[in-house]
Amino acid sequence: MRSVATEPSSHSALTGSFDGSAILWDVSSGEARQALRFHAGQVNATAFLSQTRFITAGQDGLVALWTAAREQPDRVLDGHAGPVVALAVAEDGRIASASWDGTVRLWAGDGSPLSVLRGHAGNVNAVGFLPGGDVVSAGADGTVRVWASGRESGWVIFASPAAINAAAVLGGAVALAGADGSIRLIDASGRNLGEAQLLDAPATALAASGDGLLAAGGADGSVALLQAPSLRVIRSFAPAQGPVWALAFLASPPRLLAGTSRGPVVTWDLASGARLLDGSDGGQAAAATTGGESARVFAPCRACHSLGPDPGNRAGPTLYGLFGRRAGTANGYVYSAALGRRDLMWTAETVARLFEIGPAAFIPGTKMPDQKLVDERDRADLIRFLEEATKPR
Ligand code: HEC
Missing domain, CATH: 1.10.760.10 (Cytochrome c-like domain)
Incomplete structure (x- = not known):
């Protein structure tokens, strides 16, 4: 699986595959509710808008808005000129998409285009919304940029020596996964809050839980659970096969989900650290x-x-x-x-x-x-x- 997102109140997960399909799961039962096929090429990112509405973004440069149980997207957001690799949803329903075309695009919750944020040199790999609604983005140029609500010009708050592969917003802070294997934590003005040299391989995926935990994954298949802001490792999970492409927490049942190169999504029970088998029992x-x-x-x-x-x-x-x-x-x-x-x-x-x-x-x-x-x-x-x-x- 290339991508995974979770929806807490319905215990759902939405995974995106390398083969272009996406699947809506019930995490409690381990059953897949719906298979979706729309994108030409891998599904790089998924996100939920609500229990029944969700988004997929693809290598084909398209972002699709879906309603559960419908066979085809309600709306397709066309605009990016390269693969879309990350999505974020704001509290007010706005959608942000980050692309290897070097831009972030903002869309209203119904998919109407709002603005195009230009400034990164090269691939934009990560995007999120800060608590006030500002957009934060990071990418191959190593910079982290903040874009105030309603403005198309952003400013660099942090420049990392290495490319940034993924980011996660946790509270007012932003965690960054570096191609140099580092995990960094900065605040919204770019102040360095902590840094951990976690991996020998590039860090490739990050997720933040609602309660101060971070999960980080690497190109070597390793996955670790960190306490923020100390970035102390509190648990390491048995490596997955191949790079870890995506991570997502679910609070209840407490789970960590990982998308890796091969096979279905890998699920761990957060309380015991045990890996759960797909297809359950x-x-x-x-x-x-x-x-x-x-x-x-x-x-x-x-x-x-x-x-x-x-x-x-x-x-x-x-x-x-x-x-x-x-x-x-x-x-x-x-x-x-x-x-x-x-x-x-x-x-x-x-x-x-x-x-x-x-x-x-x-x-x-x-x-x-x-x-x-x-x-x-x-x-x-x-x-x-x-x-x-x-x-x-
Ligand atoms: C992630 C979900 C998923 C998994 C895993 C999966 N399938 Fe399917 N399968 C589907 C979907 C979706 C369809 C319907 C395809 C379509 O409409 O194009 C399907 C269709 C089929 C069909 C055709 C049924 C018909 O009524 O014409 C067969 C046979 C089948 N699957 C067998 C299997 C077997 C055997 C496995 C395991 C080796 C398997 N599938 C694994 C989702 C899955």
């Missing part, structure tokens, strides 16, 4: 009932697919009665046009093929996130499991 429960290894391959599918009759649809359709079913015909599920149009019967062969070459190649334009089972034995296990578990009862 699904795999084990299924293994217990249907006996064996074959259920293991299905564990990641379970977040999006149930196996029972109605109402069984999660982000993906129920797989109940899959074999011998025509593609795109589960009751009450709204398919992508690409899958809905496909004249195809699901059989052991077609399902195996789907995961041999991956959904993106098998059904171009599908909203099922791309995933493969490269090992033939895994595909055989999956089919064996599905044949048993999706049998009409």
Whole structure:
């Protein structure tokens, strides 16, 4: 996952993928509610406007505003001339988007353009709103800039010796993740409040919790929990695979979510530090009932697919009665046009093929996130499991 944001009151998370899809999750149950596909290219940033409205931003330079349960964005904000890599939402509902075109754009909550903030030399990697509503941005030029509300000219409050990859606002302070592996904390006038040389690798992701905690992630896959303002490390998490691209806290249940290069979002229980498995207990429960290894391959599918009759649809359709079913015909599920149009019967062969070459190649334009089972034995296990578990009862 390339990006992740959380919405506290509905325990939701919105993740953005390298394959261009975005997924709305229920963090408490580990179930995916909705799969969204709009962007051409990776989804670099996501944010919530409310429980039911959210934003995605892509490598394609577009920012999309969504309402939950709708298939396509309500509005697409077009203006950036390069990838959009960070988003922020102000208390008054304004939206800020930061882009590698060197600008930050401000938009009203309904998506109307407000202003274009120019000044950074090079990629803008991070954007946030300070408590008073001013915009703060940081980027590859190492500068941190503040832009007063309603003004298009900003001023440099801090110049770091290294590029800044990410930032997080916590209270009146701003935390910065440096390409030199440092985490810095400055106040809104640029005064240095603290600095920690945390990593040997570039720091790539930052998140602030509501209660003075910071999470920092690095290009080496490491993730640490820091106390602000001391920047003392209070916990280190087992490294993820590949760079940590995004981090987000959820207060209840207390979780830290990380987007990394491979696989679904990584979730840690903040109280115990334990890593939670995706698809929750699904795999084990299924293994217990249907006996064996074959259920293991299905564990990641379970977040999006149930196996029972109605109402069984999660982000993906129920797989109940899959074999011998025509593609795109589960009751009450709204398919992508690409899958809905496909004249195809699901059989052991077609399902195996789907995961041999991956959904993106098998059904171009599908909203099922791309995933493969490269090992033939895994595909055989999956089919064996599905044949048993999706049998009409
Ligand atoms: C992150 C969510 C997600 C995961 C994980 C996922 N899928 Fe899907 N799946 C979807 C969505 C969304 C669709 C509908 C695609 C469309 O409309 O284009 C879908 C469609 C399907 C279909 C076609 C169903 C039909 O009615 O035509 C099959 C079969 C399927 N998935 C199997 C699996 C299996 C097996 C796995 C695990 C190896 C899996 N999926 C993992 C989201 C997911």
